Amino acid sequence: MQGLPLSFTNVSKSFSIKGNALHVVDNLSLDCPAGSFTALLGPSGCGKSTLLRLALALETEDAGSVQIAGGMPRSACRSGVVGVAFQDAALLPWRTVEDNIRLPFEVLGRARPEAAHIANLIELVGLKGFERARPGELSGGMRQRVAIARALATDPHVLLMDEPFGALDLILRRQMNLELQHIWSEKRPTTLLITHGVDEAVYLADRVIVLSPRPARIVADIPITFQRPRGTDLLRDAEFHRLCDEIGTWLEHGPAKPSPASRA
């Protein structure tokens, strides 16, 4: 296991829009132990992405602290232990698939990765034969897969993903879920996955966090204890569906219907 711990402690963040303060995250604490897989669910615009951007040092918290391996996110990012895939594939249109996957190495100032390493990643995301293609020649789903390969390329210790499978169809999404689980099990990077797919969250994660509408607070923290490796038959398991339904209820009612536990 190579994961490094990621923690949010009493984090608050607000943005000012036309002079009005918009509280996006309010005194939120979340601990992702080394090697854990956490899925974040919540209504659109609730501040999930802001949490991820805080962990990437793309935003600075107003209060509280975000730490990776006990240090500043910025230094963790600079040292190259963090891998990231955004909602938007964010590929450079003038670079080929291979060269896009190589980009993090250039930014980090590392030696050029071995050709075999890149080829493996491309094969892993099912893009063999498209090594020399440019993003303009790929479909939306293919571009997203390049972004996932790029996130994995630096062999990260912390993997942050913001709806990386959003652009994929259901079949492809399940395939990618299977692959992601496989990769994750091998190296166990500490993973934070933002998603809208309840089944995806339950299928992949050790733990599902449901967030309230803005400002983001934790509404539910649900451990997922299925054995790994998880096969596709889990998707038809009764307990799996019960968990999905429970999470769905949390999402629907949010903090409006607090559970007895959180009231205590």
Added chain:
Amino acid sequence: MIRVRDHTATLGLVLGLLLLWEVAGQLRWVADGTLPPLSGIFTRLVSEWREYSPHVIATLRSASLGFVFGNVVAVLAAVCFCLWPLTERLFRGINIAAFTVPPIAVAPVLVIALDGDVARITLAALLVYFPTMTAALAGMQSADPGAIDLIRAYGGTDFKLMRHLRLRNALPFIMSGFQVAAPAAVLGAILAEFGSGARWGLGTFLLGSLGRAEPDRLWGIGLTATAIAGLGYALSAILAARMTDTNRAVNVSVAAPAAEAATDSQWKRAMALAAAILLPFLIWQLLLWWAELSPIIAKTPLGVVDYLLTGKTAASAQERLFAALAETIPITIFGMLVGLGVAFGLALLSFTSPIVTRALLPFALVTQTMPLVALTPLAVLVFGRGVTVTLVITISVTFFAAFVVLVQGFALIPRAAFDLVSVYGASTTKKLNLIAIPASRQWIFVAARLALPKALLGVMIAEWLATGKGLGNLLNQSRGYLDYGMIWTVAIVSILLSILLYQLAGLAEWWLSRRPADGSKSWN
């Protein structure tokens, strides 16, 4: 924006005009043969090619060297402005001056201060700087925010962002900047040959041929200069098309790009503004010290103040300057307003009869590459040496520049907006009133700011070469009398005048836009 079928209309228009020209020339319709037939011009050009070639080579040389240096400086400046926004604010005064400067006014100053060859290259480079700098900066700033986040997420610094993302992203923008910069370099090179005593160059050739009553020679020079500028435009356009695979509209930025931090205090903003105003004068002073020129020839800022305001020369200088300004300013503003009005009318007409735009737009684009200075003598031939020629030049210069901007601006109005009012049964006039006219408000000002320096340049060239009045003439006379104080004064005053008019256009825009508008702010 310009599709293939549009080109047939343009081709028709151009061929028709050429045919009309030939016929008019053969039959000596225009001012007793001052418009020679095309065939006559070309025959003469071919037979005199030996005489042309050293001039063409000299101009090509200074224009291309100026193009290279100007672009290198422009891209480096854009990199600095992008990396350190404060530098952009400090250089804003210089940038606006570089955009509005009437090149004819600084040409004599450059000829005085610099070695002949260097002066020509510098003026060409100066005119290249602004279009490439703004295009490059816009390209760097428009990089995909997702890609910026990604590179930052891997700890990428501003320099890495520049290296891996912004520079490459700016490349197609820079190429389209070249389309404006290449003809500008030719114009700069020719203008700096005026009165530089250079033996070779199309500008020298033109001045030498002015006195001779040989219209076909003047036309030959004008057309050669236009062809060189057009070639530069075409080469840049091909490069740009290769970079982007799409035919992107050439958009000339007319406003110095603003990157003001909203959080800055009033005091900090005032400081930046003061620095931006002072910096050009500081650089002027430093350059003169560095060049170690005699203060009699090369006037410092204080030298100009002394000449115009405090010294013995003040009274006479003021009198001559004000007389010239009283001549130049009204005609510039009047010509510009008429040109803008005609452009606006024709652009609106494009809604009812699109064929007009289709025929005119590519033609108007081509006119943007014509070196004004080489065409002025031709206008003089046709329209004489009176006020008419100044007006004709100013109006047409303004018209073509404004027309291109307006039509391209109108093309940005979403189709759906028109469809929507059509659904409610709106007539064509209603559509114009409801959508096109409000939408055009912002483009009118863009057009005005773009056309303004060109209008002033047109007036000054006409005054220098033809009418013998106004600022252009004052500049030419002062050159003859070796009145260095006046040469520097006219240069500075015409730059300040240009900036003033530019700021007035900005003020008018601001004043209009703060009135409650009928939902007309912006479509994009």
